[in-house]
Structures are given as structure tokens and as C-alpha cells.
Amino acid sequence: TTPPTLNRHQSEVTVDRPKTPSPRRDPPPRPQSVGRKYVLLHQDPLPTAATWIGQKPNDTLTWNGAELPFCYSPEFDYPDVLAYRDQHVCMPSFNIIGTLKGGTSSMYTYMQNHPAVYSPFKKELCWFRFVRIPGSDVADPDMLRRRLPLIPRANEHGITGLGCPFYLADYGVSELVKEIFPRLRLIVMLRNPIDRLYSMFNMRVRYTDDGFTGREKFEDFVRCQRGSHGNVMCTSDHEGTRDFIYESMYVLHFRRWIRDFPLSPQWIIIDSAEFYADEEQTMRKVFAHLGLPPFDFPNGSFRPINADPQKAHHIMDPKLRGLLDEFYAPYSEQLYDLLDYDFGWHDTDRLNARRFPFNELFHEDGTPSNATYTLRDDPSIEDARFYRPPAFGVRPKAKKPKPRN
Numbered sequence: 001t002t003p004p005t006l007n008r009h010q011s012e013v014t015v016d017r018p019k020t021p022s023p024r025r026d027p028p029p030r031p032q033s034v035g036r037k038y039v040l041l042h043q044d045p046l047p048t049a050a051t052w053i054g055q056k057p058n059d060t061l062t063w064n065g066a067e068l069p070f071c072y073s074p075e076f077d078y079p080d081v082l083a084y085r086d087q088h089v090c091m092p093s094f095n096i097i098g099t100l101k102g103g104t105s106s107m108y109t110y111m112q113n114h115p116a117v118y119s120p121f122k123k124e125l126c127w128f129r130f131v132r133i134p135g136s137d138v139a140d141p142d143m144l145r146r147r148l149p150l151i152p153r154a155n156e157h158g159i160t161g162l163g164c165p166f167y168l169a170d171y172g173v174s175e176l177v178k179e180i181f182p183r184l185r186l187i188v189m190l191r192n193p194i195d196r197l198y199s200m201f202n203m204r205v206r207y208t209d210d211g212f213t214g215r216e217k218f219e220d221f222v223r224c225q226r227g228s229h230g231n232v233m234c235t236s237d238h239e240g241t242r243d244f245i246y247e248s249m250y251v252l253h254f255r256r257w258i259r260d261f262p263l264s265p266q267w268i269i270i271d272s273a274e275f276y277a278d279e280e281q282t283m284r285k286v287f288a289h290l291g292l293p294p295f296d297f298p299n300g301s302f303r304p305i306n307a308d309p310q311k312a313h314h315i316m317d318p319k320l321r322g323l324l325d326e327f328y329a330p331y332s333e334q335l336y337d338l339l340d341y342d343f344g345w346h347d348t349d350r351l352n353a354r355r356f357p358f359n360e361l362f363h364e365d366g367t368p369s370n371a372t373y374t375l376r377d378d379p380s381i382e383d384a385r386f387y388r389p390p391a392f393g394v395r396p397k398a399k400k401p402k403p404r405n
């Protein structure tokens with residue numbers, strides 16, 4: 001067939017194709033459940049799910065003696081919105097949807113080392129975050145397909161995938177993913193919620209964006225991230241600046257996501273601590289689960305990406321850490337129940353001896369309740385100075401460069 005002509009200003013491209021049976025009208029049967037709830041990478045043996053990756057071509061291609069998975073083709077089962085350029089766009093097979101500061105950039109980078117993984121334009125193609133902004137040029141559905149790797153027809157063995165760790169905590173993304181990429185592998189890296197929060201804060205201070213000046217103290221930030229007048233944790237109403245504290249309440253995000261994607265081997269859930277401790281072993285398992293042949297990483301491949309260069313720029317007060325431990329423990333425990341796995345993030349013996357009614361802060365569906373809890377109960381935090389970030393989108397003015405003499 002002649003390749004379709006592409007007009008960038010057209011939103012739909014008509015393609016003349018011979019009348020062959022359409023996989024969209026007559027989709028291949030879904031694989032049966034493999035009997036496990038989901039894939040947590042400590043499980044051994046891993047459930048095999050390689051058949052989910054793509055349609056098998058008639059001719060197989062092997063690499064290092066193993067058969068390679070097949071790049072998703074728009075002809076396979078994707079909606080028209082992505083079906084152009086005929087078979088030449090490789091659709092994502094996986095997306096690292098969370099969690100921010102969980103080691104996602106390293107995971108993404110290490111995955112790109114595999115010869116059968118095609119690299120898209122960049123990691124954070126967060127298409128579903130922007131698709132709903134009316135009147136914005138980023139709402140263009142061409143945005144995603146223009147940035148996906150183009151695969152020559154003869155070389156469609158291999159997969160591609162994206163990394164948008166914002167998605168886990170975003171509202172409304174799971175519905176869109178279900179609509180557009182119903183079989184996307186959802187990779188989530190879960191890090192100790194306090195370390196994640198601290199890492200997130202440090203990055204913002206380092207980059208002085210999102211309204212940060214670079215002089216914020218972690219205590220002030222935690223005390224009132226959203227300027228909620230001294231109420232501890234200042235939980236989000238999901239507007240404006242991202243709520244980093246809320247982002248670490250993983251169970252709330254999972255509850256939303258599993259409405260559209262029940263726990264199944266479509267999920268790959270990774271304990272970041274285990275990944276940091278042995279990157280190679282984790283990568284081996286991720287590749288195996290994606291149906292990719294094993295890959296021997298060259299020496300020196302596991303340099304941490306996005307590491308905070310000045311870890312000690314502001315030391316976390318141990319009392320504050322204790323308070324955050326108390327705050328997050330109930331959410332983490334619910335996560336352990338949901339995933340049937342204890343990440344061991346909190347000092348549970350100490351916490352069992354002292355409990356705050358944090359659950360009252362949220363309704364079952366994760367929306368904040370009117371209940372408040374004040375830090376005044378904690379004698380370690382008395383001189384409250386409230387940090388109030390400016391509204392989202394307001395950036396400090398760029399400094400004018402000094403004129404040279």
C-alpha cells in the first residue's frame with residue numbers, strides 16, 4: 001500500500017488500506033488472568049505477561065536467542081485519534097506513571113539502554129495532563145503521535161514506552177489511559193513517602209520554580225504547604241501548586257486508578273528501595289515482565305539520575321520526621337493491605353503507642369474533609385511562620401543580566 005500523506009494541519013488523515021480483517025472490529029482475545037493480583041517485583045516466579053505486549057508478526061525476530069516482542073501498531077487496536085502514518089508509529093507499551101522522585105528517571109533511562117526499546121522524543125511526554133486544557137496548543141492530539149518513535153516497517157520488533165510520573169496523583173488520567181491505551185503497562189515506583197516528599201521539596205528549592213525562592217525551610221513548607229493557616233499538612237484541594245504532601249499518600253491514588261485498572265499483571269509495582277539497592281536485578285525483572293530478552297548492562301550503567309547534589313542543604317528535624325511518620329503511617333498501612341505487601345516505611349512500634357486521628361482528614365474517596373488537625377499539639381513546633389507559595393503559574397521575575405563593562 002502507498003503510505004498515507006500527512007498534512008500537519010489536518011486533524012484526521014485518511015488512509016487507503018486493502019480490505020483485510022480489521023483487528024479493531026475483531027480484536028484478538030484478551031489473555032486470561034495469570035492468577036496473581038498484580039506484579040510486585042519481589043514476587044518469584046514472575047507472572048508471564050509477554051503476550052500482552054503486542055501482536056505477533058508472522059515472521060519472528062530474535063535477539064540473543066530470544067524472540068523479541070512486537071511494536072504496537074495503530075492498526076492493532078487503538079482508536080482513530082492515534083491511527084495515522086499507517087504502521088509506522090510505535091505506540092507505547094508501558095508508562096512509568098509514578099511516583100515523582102521515586103527513581104523514575106533512572107528507571108526510564110536504564111530501560112532505554114535495551115536494544116529492543118525505542119526511545120521517544122523525551123521521558124515526560126505527559127500528554128494526558130494537557131489534553132484537556134481548552135484553547136491550548138498542547139491539546140493537539142498530534143502532540144503525542146508526533147513524538148513517538150517512528151519505526152521502519154521492516155524493523156517493528158521492539159517496544160517503546162513513556163515516563164510521566166505525575167499521572168499517579170493526577171485526577172482523570174486513568175479514564176483517558178483506559179480509553180486510548182487500554183493495555184498499557186503501568187509501572188509505579190513507590191518510595192518512602194517522607195523521603196519522596198523531602199526529595200520533591202529539595203528539587204523545587206534547587207530549581208526555584210513553582211514559586212519557590214530557594215530559601216524555604218522544610219519545616220515551614222510542611223507546616224503549611226498551601227497556606228492553610230497552621231493546619232498540619234495543609235492538604236490539597238487539588239488546585240494551584242501541586243500538593244507534594246498529598247502526592248505521597250499513595251493509597252488514595254491507587255484507589256482512583258484501580259477503578260479503571262484493577263490490580264492485575266498490567267501493573268508493575270516496584271519498591272524504590274529495592275531498586276536503589278540492586279538496579280540490575282530490578283531491571284532484569286522489568287525486562288522479563290515486558291517480554292524483552294535479558295540484557296547485560298555495561299559497567300557503570302547505573303548512575304543515579306536526578307540525584308540531589310546537596311543532600312545536606314537542609315537537614316530534616318527528626319521530630320518533624322516523626323510527625324510525618326505519624327501522618328503517613330495510616331495511609332501506608334492501607335496501601336500495604338491493598339497491595340498485600342509491607343514496604344516497611346514506618347516505625348510502627350512507636351506509632352502504635354501514639355495515634356492521631358488523621359483518617360478524619362479525608363473521606364473514603366480521598367477528598368479532604370473539613371476536619372483539621374493543628375500542629376499546636378506538638379510542642380516541638382511553636383514559632384509557626386507560614387510559607388505561602390504564590391498561585392500556580394506565577395513565577396519569580398527573571399533577573400536581568402548585569403551589563404558587562
Ligand SMILES: Nc1ncnc2c1ncn2[C@@H]1O[C@H](COP(=O)(O)OS(=O)(=O)O)[C@@H](OP(=O)(O)O)[C@H]1O
Nearest residue numbers: 100101102103104105106199276304305306307308
Ligand atoms: N539508582 C539509584 N540509586 C539511588 N537513588 C536513586 C537512583 N536513581 C534515582 N535515585 C534517586 O531518585 C530520586 C529521583 O527520582 P525521579 O527520577 O523519579 O525524580 S523525578 O520525579 O523524575 O524528578 C533522587 O532522590 P534524591 O537524591 O533524594 O532527590 C535520586 O537520587
